[in-house]
Amino acid sequence: MSGPAPALRVEGLGVRYGALVALEGVSWEVAPGEILGIIGPNGAGKSSCYDATTNMAPRSGRVWISGEEVTAVPPHGLAERGLKRAFQQNAFFAALTVRDNMVAVLAREAGTGLLQSLALPWREASRRHALEAEAAAILERFAVPREMHGLRPGNIPYGSQRMLSIALAFGRGARVLMLDEPAAGLGGADMARLIALLRSLRGEGIALVVIEHHMDLIMSVADRIVVLEQGRCIANGTPQQIQADPRVLEAYLGQAA
Numbered sequence: 001m002s003g004p005a006p007a008l009r010v011e012g013l014g015v016r017y018g019a020l021v022a023l024e025g026v027s028w029e030v031a032p033g034e035i036l037g038i039i040g041p042n043g044a045g046k047s048s049c050y051d052a053t054t055n056m057a058p059r060s061g062r063v064w065i066s067g068e069e070v071t072a073v074p075p076h077g078l079a080e081r082g083l084k085r086a087f088q089q090n091a092f093f094a095a096l097t098v099r100d101n102m103v104a105v106l107a108r109e110a111g112t113g114l115l116q117s118l119a120l121p122w123r124e125a126s127r128r129h130a131l132e133a134e135a136a137a138i139l140e141r142f143a144v145p146r147e148m149h150g151l152r153p154g155n156i157p158y159g160s161q162r163m164l165s166i167a168l169a170f171g172r173g174a175r176v177l178m179l180d181e182p183a184a185g186l187g188g189a190d191m192a193r194l195i196a197l198l199r200s201l202r203g204e205g206i207a208l209v210v211i212e213h214h215m216d217l218i219m220s221v222a223d224r225i226v227v228l229e230q231g232r233c234i235a236n237g238t239p240q241q242i243q244a245d246p247r248v249l250e251a252y253l254g255q256a257a
């Protein structure tokens, strides 16, 4: 194979729940600085595909990060190799401030426990300040404004909570960021912020994989789209190709081909 390795490649992914085949023979890849959309009707296998990729469910198939096979690597080992995932439900420590949620992630990435990070002894105060400054910079980069950093996540607007959950997943950085319905529940201004963020991450060379029901978003930001139906990949192409594909129109968009 010539040229640089894909940031993330999966081959022949399969997931079964008892007799139910949730995913079968699904293969795709995403390059650095590319946004791959994964779409499909309810129950098509999108979440199963994410769980299979990140080794969070028993599955068949193989996975590579930047050319290194990681099929047998557990989820935390994948994160250490730069594959990070944000979930559909916002997952915060509700009792901590926005800033301390971010500090906890940075401390964990540095191998420090949560409690330790929040109660660093006085002689480590400067380290604590450094972590807080780093947390603030990351939060602002993800469009969570400074005036919200001292609030609890439940007390900031929903759109900012979504951005916070992406920032927490990203941490100090990622080669590949997998997002599960990042636009769910977002209105116009928040959607515009999300689109700007995705484009800016792509511009930095990060590979993004995005499951999304919001068609306008996925068609406007994705470079390529994989369409799943009943656990199988029925199309893989540019947004233009996908929108013109009769199988997709019939299976997914519910329009007569």
Ligand SMILES: Nc1ncnc2c1ncn2[C@@H]1O[C@H](COP(=O)(O)OP(=O)(O)OP(=O)(O)O)[C@@H](O)[C@H]1O
Pocket (backbone or CB within 6 Å): 017, 020, 021, 022, 040, 041, 042, 043, 044, 045, 046, 047, 048, 049
């Ligand atoms: N834990 C589970 N046990 C049994 N069946 C499951 C389980 N998780 C998912 N399934 C089934 O596997 C199939 C694929 O589900 P999956 O959640 O991957 O689809 P999806 O495309 O993410 O759906 P949605 O858009 O509704 O979230 C569905 O038929 C679903 O009912």
